Amino acid sequence: MAKIFKFGPHLIPETQIFYKSPYCLGLVNLKPVVTGHVLVVTKRLAARFNDLTPEEATDMILSTQKISSVIEKHYKASSLTFTIQDGPEAGQTVPHVHMHIIPRRKDDYENNDDIYEDLDENKQRQHNIPMGADNEDRKPRSAADMAEEADRLRLLF
Numbered sequence: 001m002a003k004i005f006k007f008g009p010h011l012i013p014e015t016q017i018f019y020k021s022p023y024c025l026g027l028v029n030l031k032p033v034v035t036g037h038v039l040v041v042t043k044r045l046a047a048r049f050n051d052l053t054p055e056e057a058t059d060m061i062l063s064t065q066k067i068s069s070v071i072e073k074h075y076k077a078s079s080l081t082f083t084i085q086d087g088p089e090a091g092q093t094v095p096h097v098h099m100h101i102i103p104r105r106k107d108d109y110e111n112n113d114d115i116y117e118d119l120d121e122n123k124q125r126q127h128n129i130p131m132g133a134d135n136e137d138r139k140p141r142s143a144a145d146m147a148e149e150a151d152r153l154r155l156l157f
């Protein structure tokens with residue numbers, strides 16, 4: 001039977017996972033703000049960054065380095081945005097520690113920091129802020145679409 005991992009309350013099938021380390025996983029995103037926006041999550045369900053053990057925190061940072069270098073090349077980006085929204089008031093919607101890795105390109109957003117508006121799901125709803133150029137409506141992706149991306153990325157590790 002296929003193994004299912006829990007990301008907060010969400011059930012994540014193996015097909016969405018492209019990277020594994022001792023304490024973390026790399027997941028493709030259900031609603032990326034731009035193409036190539038992926039998540040590094042801890043295998044153990046911990047809500048906040050300071051709940052991580054030293055081993056988990058170290059592994060999360062080292063995994064972020066490895067994954068982000070692959071993501072930047074694969075998506076032909078030239079910069080990266082890293083974000084942890086740590087707690088609900090910081091915009092965290094899934095109470096399970098995760099690092100956002102977002103490939104960035106010149107002129108991908110009219111104002112560079114608008115990416116943080118896109119990461120803020122509540123703000124999008126309240127103010128109807130336009131989404132990133134690559135993903136205009138940010139509808140949840142299909143399982144097949146996510147599996148195809150994860151298959152492609154898995155080969156790069």
Ligand code: AMP
Nearest residue numbers: 010028029030031032085091092093094
């Ligand atoms: P945050 O708002 O910082 O907690 O980020 C939550 C992230 O998890 C967003 O990028 C969502 O698109 C993503 N997300 C939510 N549910 C899933 C899921 N089932 N599979 C993959 N990513 C998800």
